[in-house]
Amino acid sequence: MTALDFETANEAQWLELEQALRRNDRALDPARFLFLYRTACEHLAMAEARGFPAPLVSRLSTMTARAHQIVYRQTDFGLGRIVRTLMHAFPAMVRAHRWYVLVAALLVIVPALALGLAVAHRPDLILSLVDASTVQQFQHMYSPANPEIGRLRDAGTNWMMFGFYIANNIGIAFQCYVSGILIGLGSLYYLAFNGAFGGAVAGYVTSIGFAGTFFPFIATHSAFELTAVVLCGAAGLRIGRSVLLPGRMTRVASLQLAARDTSVIVFGSSVMLVIAAALEAFWSSAAWVSAPAKYALAAGCWILVAVFFLRRPRAD
Amino acid sequence: MNSPIDTIVTAETPEGISISIRPAGFAVRATAFLLDALIRLAILSLCASLLANGRRLGLGIFLIAAFVINWLYPVLFELSPAAATPGKRVMGLYVLMANGLPVTPAGCLIRNLLRVVDMLPLLYAFGIVSILSRRDSRRLGDLAAGTIVAYRHEVELTGKLGEGVPLPPPVPLSRRQQLALTAFAWRVERLTPARAEEIAAYAVSAIPGLLASGSTAPAEGEVAATASTAGSGVTARLVGIARWLHGDRRLAQ
Numbered sequence: 001m002t003a004l005d006f007e008t009a010n011e012a013q014w015l016e017l018e019q020a021l022r023r024n025d026r027a028l029d030p031a032r033f034l035f036l037y038r039t040a041c042e043h044l045a046m047a048e049a050r051g052f053p054a055p056l057v058s059r060l061s062t063m064t065a066r067a068h069q070i071v072y073r074q075t076d077f078g079l080g081r082i083v084r085t086l087m088h089a090f091p092a093m094v095r096a097h098r099w100y101v102l103v104a105a106l107l108v109i110v111p112a113l114a115l116g117l118a119v120a121h122r123p124d125l126i127l128s129l130v131d132a133s134t135v136q137q138f139q140h141m142y143s144p145a146n147p148e149i150g151r152l153r154d155a156g157t158n159w160m161m162f163g164f165y166i167a168n169n170i171g172i173a174f175q176c177y178v179s180g181i182l183i184g185l186g187s188l189y190y191l192a193f194n195g196a197f198g199g200a201v202a203g204y205v206t207s208i209g210f211a212g213t214f215f216p217f218i219a220t221h222s223a224f225e226l227t228a229v230v231l232c233g234a235a236g237l238r239i240g241r242s243v244l245l246p247g248r249m250t251r252v253a254s255l256q257l258a259a260r261d262t263s264v265i266v267f268g269s270s271v272m273l274v275i276a277a278a279l280e281a282f283w284s285s286a287a288w289v290s291a292p293a294k295y296a297l298a299a300g301c302w303i304l305v306a307v308f309f310l311r312r313p314r315a316d
Numbered sequence: 317m318n319s320p321i322d323t324i325v326t327a328e329t330p331e332g333i334s335i336s337i338r339p340a341g342f343a344v345r346a347t348a349f350l351l352d353a354l355i356r357l358a359i360l361s362l363c364a365s366l367l368a369n370g371r372r373l374g375l376g377i378f379l380i381a382a383f384v385i386n387w388l389y390p391v392l393f394e395l396s397p398a399a400a401t402p403g404k405r406v407m408g409l410y411v412l413m414a415n416g417l418p419v420t421p422a423g424c425l426i427r428n429l430l431r432v433v434d435m436l437p438l439l440y441a442f443g444i445v446s447i448l449s450r451r452d453s454r455r456l457g458d459l460a461a462g463t464i465v466a467y468r469h470e471v472e473l474t475g476k477l478g479e480g481v482p483l484p485p486p487v488p489l490s491r492r493q494q495l496a497l498t499a500f501a502w503r504v505e506r507l508t509p510a511r512a513e514e515i516a517a518y519a520v521s522a523i524p525g526l527l528a529s530g531s532t533a534p535a536e537g538e539v540a541a542t543a544s545t546a547g548s549g550v551t552a553r554l555v556g557i558a559r560w561l562h563g564d565r566r567l568a569q
Contacts, residue, residue: 003498004563041331051495053502053562055475065335069418072329082422167432 119203184240
């Protein structure tokens with residue numbers, strides 16, 4: 001069959017498909033459209049194999065590409081998948097990494113308690129961690145006289161701080177995760193450092209008598225923020241372990257598997273960090289909310305987070 | 317189809333054919349980005365001038381508007397039927413999934429949220445490195461979302477087979493030779509006669525016996541002489557053979 005025969009024999013069908021493509025999707029007859037599309041695919045394959053002229057091949061490939069977009073269009077918008085990932089895959093993946101999470105949590109809590117107690121006992125120890133001007137900033141930020149707790153005087157509005165907290169907190173969490181690739185040492189370091197730093201600040205603020213503003217401030221958003229940082233650190237430890245002890249896989253394959261598993265955790269943690277940033281910007285910093293109200297919401301948030309990760313998912 | 321000197325990405329369909337996607341490179345995407353930035357700036361300054369009298373409430377509304385415009389502007393436009401922000405549309409680009417399907421809302425959302433990763437450490441450095449180092453020019457957000465930014469318009473290979481009298485090939489031609497002759501005949505109308513003649517001479521010297529009228533192949537010298545003296549006759553003969561190969565056999569005896 002020559003190109004001309006081919007063209008004259010099939011021209012009618014191609015024209016019909018091209019006209020269908022110009023029409024509204026809803027006006028199409030599905031069965032006929034699918035038939036035309038599949039036939040055009042066969043014709044394209046044949047035209048390519050037989051070396052028919054380039055304009056003919058290009059015409060066929062344009063029409064099949066357009067029809068392909070209509071035939072295989074995703075109709076469920078893909079948002080359902082995001083919700084499923086967040087509500088089911090994320091907590092399941094966290095449970096599957098429970099030992100990593102435990103290690104990461106201890107890495108934060110132990111240095112935090114140690115430095116917290118030490119600094120509360122001897123406040124000048126804080127100067128070995130940060131310099132004097134930073135200490136002054138902390139004094140100002142958590143002073144009961146500050147109308148916006150946790151902020152410097154020239155800090156911006158709630159919305160601006162929301163953006164700042166997102167960038168800052170997600171930055172810390174990503175640091176804990178990504179640095180895990182250095183056989184886990186980076187995650188170890190950042191988790192322990194952030195734990196120690198937080199503990200030292202808490203200890204110092206307590207020692208100068210600002211505990212009444214500091215703890216209500218951090219109680220609520222830390223349910224999400226601290227948990228998310230620990231989870232990202234745990235994911236980083238998994239990455240580190242996959243490089244250090246790949247088991248029966250090659251190191252690269254092991255790393256790829258770990259990255260695929262932990263990406264769910266990092267995605268879920270990012271959402272938690274956005275929630276934390278919103279709470280920190282609009283709720284925690286508000287001086288007009290009484291401490292008992294903040295503690296009550298904080299308790300609710302911690303219970304919510306615990307239930308979210310510990311509940312058994314429906315067997316579906 | 318996927319030759320190493322161009323950057324065409326092919327996506328295979330379940331029907332076993334492959335769809336070609338032409339990814340948009342750094343320069344054109346940067347231009348589209350700047351256009352979008354200007355449009356966003358214009359909208360924001362319009363908002364600012366409208367809300368200037370609103371005092372604190374006005375400032376609050378303005379900050380929310382700024383948030384919405386910065387984060388949702390690309391999402392809304394990329395989910396519209398054009399699948400492109402105004403900047404991309406001006407540059408003839410659109411966003412689609414890397415498997416050739418229309419962009420999904422989830423994909424669109426992820427690629428625009430992960431913009432923050434591409435912006436690191438400053439001035440979109442990660443995104444630019446990713447775009448420049450990948451053949452398919454995807455930034456990190458595109459990779460996570462499985463999307464790709466591509467040129468919307470196909471290269472239109474319009475062309476007409478050259479006019480002439482169909483002529484059966486004097487010698488059997490291999491598939492590659494047939495392809496070369498056909499391609500020449502489809503281009504000939506867009507070439508100057510002199511250039512067509514020049515190319516025809518190459519074809520004649522590469523395919524022995526192409527100009528012979530019977531089945532006997534002429535000697536090398538004779539071919540060269542014919543090619544140099546016959547003028548446009550060579551082009552016409554090649555076009556005639558191509559027409560025959562294409563299937564036009566009306567006048568052949």
